[in-house]
Amino acid sequence: MELKKYGGVFSFDKEKTVEYYKNINDENHLCQCANCKYYYAHIKGMFPKLEALLSDFGVDVEKPDEIWSVDWNEKNVVMILEAGYTVCGNIVGELPKDIDIDDGQKFIVGFGKGFCFPNSQAGDYFSISVEGFKMYLPMTDEPKEIITDKKSMKRKK
Numbered sequence: 625m626e627l628k629k630y631g632g633v634f635s636f637d638k639e640k641t642v643e644y645y646k647n648i649n650d651e652n653h654l655c656q657c658a659n660c661k662y663y664y665a666h667i668k669g670m671f672p673k674l675e676a677l678l679s680d681f682g683v684d685v686e687k688p689d690e691i692w693s694v695d696w697n698e699k700n701v702v703m704i705l706e707a708g709y710t711v712c713g714n715i716v717g718e719l720p721k722d723i724d725i726d727d728g729q730k731f732i733v734g735f736g737k738g739f740c741f742p743n744s745q746a747g748d749y750f751s752i753s754v755e756g757f758k759m760y761l762p763m764t765d766e767p768k769e770i771i772t773d774k775k776s777m778k779r780k781k
């Protein structure tokens with residue numbers, strides 16, 4: 625289908641993109657670090673405008689190809705520097721300008737052609753990057769989940 629919206633012209637396969645996201649799961653390539661797992665579990669419902677944009681393309685907000693996050697210098701806050709999604713298809717002509725979204729927080733949505741971050745796309749694709757928002761973790765005194773390196777858990781004989 626072709627979509628003229630968000631300052632650009634997009635030619636993409638929405639059904640295929642929906643399928644792509646259906647096939648992403650814990651076993652294949654979703655990062656399982658504590659910050660990413662928190663994102664998968666809590667992003668839905670947080671930013672309705674962002675979700676509406678992503679769903680125009682058939683993208684599942686809960687399953688980004690990649691998340692780049694840092695623990696912020698406030699307690700219980702994770703800063704999402706970038707969450708990257710991909711769409712099966714192409715951007716026709718000029719790359720659209722970044723979009724400022726005010727969705728409770730202000731952040732940027734940008735479109736990209738070519739490789740922007742690791743993903744599992746096999747054919748033509750373009751990317752949608754969401755940049756610069758905070759996720760507020762539940763206030764608790766318990767430490768965040770500890771990541772254990774499986775290799776180090778092997779018992780020595």
Ligand SMILES: [Zn+2]
Nearest residue numbers: 655656657660
């Ligand atoms: Zn991660």
